[in-house]
Amino acid sequence: MTTEELSIWALESELRKAGHDKFSRSGTVLGFPSLAMEFLAQDAKIQPHHNGFAAVVTFEARPPGADSTGIRILAVGFGETEAAAAREAASQWVMGVFPALRSYLARPEHICEVERAEMLVGVPDTGERYGWTVHLPPIIWRLYGASDLGPDDEPQVDRNEIYRLVFDVVHPFAAHRQLFWLECFASRYPDGKVDATCRYNNNDWQEGRDALLAWALTWPDTNGCILSKRQFLMFEPTPVDKLPSSESLSERMDQEITRASEPWWKRLGRREGRKH
Numbered sequence: 001m002t003t004e005e006l007s008i009w010a011l012e013s014e015l016r017k018a019g020h021d022k023f024s025r026s027g028t029v030l031g032f033p034s035l036a037m038e039f040l041a042q043d044a045k046i047q048p049h050h051n052g053f054a055a056v057v058t059f060e061a062r063p064p065g066a067d068s069t070g071i072r073i074l075a076v077g078f079g080e081t082e083a084a085a086a087r088e089a090a091s092q093w094v095m096g097v098f099p100a101l102r103s104y105l106a107r108p109e110h111i112c113e114v115e116r117a118e119m120l121v122g123v124p125d126t127g128e129r130y131g132w133t134v135h136l137p138p139i140i141w142r143l144y145g146a147s148d149l150g151p152d153d154e155p156q157v158d159r160n161e162i163y164r165l166v167f168d169v170v171h172p173f174a175a176h177r178q179l180f181w182l183e184c185f186a187s188r189y190p191d192g193k194v195d196a197t198c199r200y201n202n203n204d205w206q207e208g209r210d211a212l213l214a215w216a217l218t219w220p221d222t223n224g225c226i227l228s229k230r231q232f233l234m235f236e237p238t239p240v241d242k243l244p245s246s247e248s249l250s251e252r253m254d255q256e257i258t259r260a261s262e263p264w265w266k267r268l269g270r271r272e273g274r275k276h
Contacts, residue, residue, distance in 0.1 A: 002028070002044075003044040003045060003046055003057075003086075004028040004041045004042065004044045004057075005027065005028055005041075006044070006046070006082065006083065006086050007028075007041035007044040007055070007057040007059075007086050007089065007090065008025060008027075008028045008029065008030050008039070008040070008041040009025070009086075010083070010086035010087040010089065010090040011030055011039060011041065011059065011090040011093065011094070012025050012030055013087055013090070014087060014090040014091045014093075014094045015030075015094060015098070017091075017094075018094055018098075020032075022034055028040055028041045028042070031064060034106070035101065035102065035105045035106060036063060036064070036105070037061055037062065037063060037064070037101070037105065038061075038062060038063070038064045038065075039059055039060065039061050040059070040060040040062070040070075041057050041058075041059060042057070042058045042059075042060055042072070043056075043057065043058045044056070044057035044058075044086075045057070046082045046085055046086065049078060049085075051080070052078060052079055052080040052081070052084070052085065053078070053079055053080070053081065053082050053084070053085040054076065054077070054078050054085055055075075055076065055077040055078075055079070055082070055085035055086045055088070055089040056074070056075075056076050056089070057074075057075055057086070057089050057090075058072050058073065058074050058075070059072070059073055059075055059090075059093045059097070060072045060073075061073075061097075061101055069202065071097075071101070071181055071202070072202045073093060073097050073183050073232055074183070075089040075090065075092045075093045076089055076092065077089030077090070077091070077092060092140055092230075095113070095137070095138060095140060096137050096138060096139075096140045096230065096231065096232055097137065097232045098137075099111055099113035099114045099137040099138075100114060100135040100136070100137045100232055100233070100234045101234070102114075103116070103135045103137075103234075104135055104179075104234055104236055113137055113138060114135055114136060114137050115136045115159055115160065116133055116134065116135060116136065117133075117134040117136060117160070117163060118131070118132070118133060118134070118238075118243045118244065119131070119132040119133075119134055119167075119171075119174070119235070120132070120240065120243065121171050121174045121175055123175055128175070129240050130174060130175055130176065130177060130237070130240070131237070131238040131239055131240040131242065131243045132174060132235050132236065132237060132238055133235075133236040133238045133243070134163060134233060134234070134235050134236070135233070135234040135235075135236065136159055136160060136163055136231070136233060137231070137232060138159060138231075139157050139158075139159055139161065139162060139229050139230070139231045140229070140230050140231070141155055141157055141227065141228065141229045141230075142226075142227070142228045143155065143222070143225050143226070143227050144225055144226040144227075144228075145190075145224060145225040145226060155219075155227055155229075157229065159231075161215075162184050162212075162215075162229075162231045162233065163233060165211055165212070165215050166182065166184070166198075166208055166211055166212075166233075169207045169208060169210075169211050170182070170208070170235075173200065173207075174235065176237075177237040178237060179234070179235065179236060179237060180200065180201050180235050181200075181201060181232065181233060181234045181235065182198065182199065182200055182205075182208060182232070182233040182235075183197070183198070183199040183202075183230075183232055184196075184197075184198050184208065184212060184230060184231050184232075184233065185197045185198070185212070185228065185229070185230040186212040186213070186215060186216040186228065186229055186230075187216065187226060187227065187228035187229075188216045188217075188219045188222055188226070188227050188228075189222070189226055190222055190223075190224045190225065190226065192221075194213055194216035194217055194219075195213075195216075196209050196212035196213045196215075196216060197209060197212075198211070198212055
C-alpha cells in the first residue's frame with residue numbers, strides 16, 4: 001500500500017466514523033456521489049517523529065473526473081503508528097474542511113459544525129455590488145509540547161476570529177462572482193516567533209499571510225509550547241437580494257459610500273450565529 005493509498009483509506013475510515021458510508025474507494029480516489037465529488041490523496045509523506053510518526057498529505061476535492069485542479073488543502077497528523085498518523089491527518093480534514101464543502105454543496109438548512117456569514121462588497125465607481133455567503137467550519141488548534149492539558153490550559157478559540165481578521169484584506173479580491181476559498185494557518189513558538197500560511201484558491205496569498213502573522217503576534221505566551229490554529233473558509237457568490245440582511249447591508253453601504261469615496265471598494269458583513 002502506497003502512502004497515498006494509506007491516506008485515502010484513512011479518509012474513508014474517518015468519514016465512516018463521522019457517520020458517512022455512501023462512497024467508493026479506488027486507489028487514491030474516494031468517490032462521494034451524494035455531493036457529486038471525489039476526494040484524492042496527493043503528495044503524502046509519513047516520517048518518524050519523536051516516538052511515533054508524522055503524516056503530511058494534501059487532500060483534493062473536485063467533481064468526478066475533472067481535468068482542472070480542485071480544492072487542495074494540506075492536512076497534518078501524528079500517531080504512534082503510520083496508520084494512526086494518517087488517520088489523524090484525515091480527521092483534521094473531516095473536521096475542518098468537509099463540513100464547509102457539505103454546507104455549500106448539499107445546501108442543508110443547518111449544519112452544527114458550520115456557521116455562515118454574509119458579506120457585501122461594493123465598487124463606488126461603477127455601483128456594482130457583490131454578495132457572499134461565507135461558510136465557516138471550526139478553527140482547529142493544536143498545542144505541541146503540553147502534557148496533562150486541562151480545560152483552563154486550552155486556548156480561547158472563536159470560530160469567527162479568522163474571518164474577522166481577513167475581513168478587510170479579502171475585500172479587494174472579492175469584487176467578482178466566482179467561488180473562492182482560503183486556507184489559513186498561523187503558529188506561535190515558545191520564543192515568541194510566529195509563522196503563517198494563507199492560500200487563496202490554492203495559491204500563496206501574501207496579504208492574508210501578513211494579516212495572520214500580525215494576529216499570531218497578539219497571542220499570549222504559550223508557556224513553552226507551540227500553538228497553531230488553522231481554518232478553511234469558503235466564499236459562495238450570492239445574489240445581493242438573496243442575502244438575508246441585504247436591505248440593511250445595502251442601506252449601510254449607501255451611507256458609507258456617501259461619507260467617503262475611498263478606497264475604491266467598500267465592504268460590509270454580518271454573521272449568522274449558531275448556538276447548540
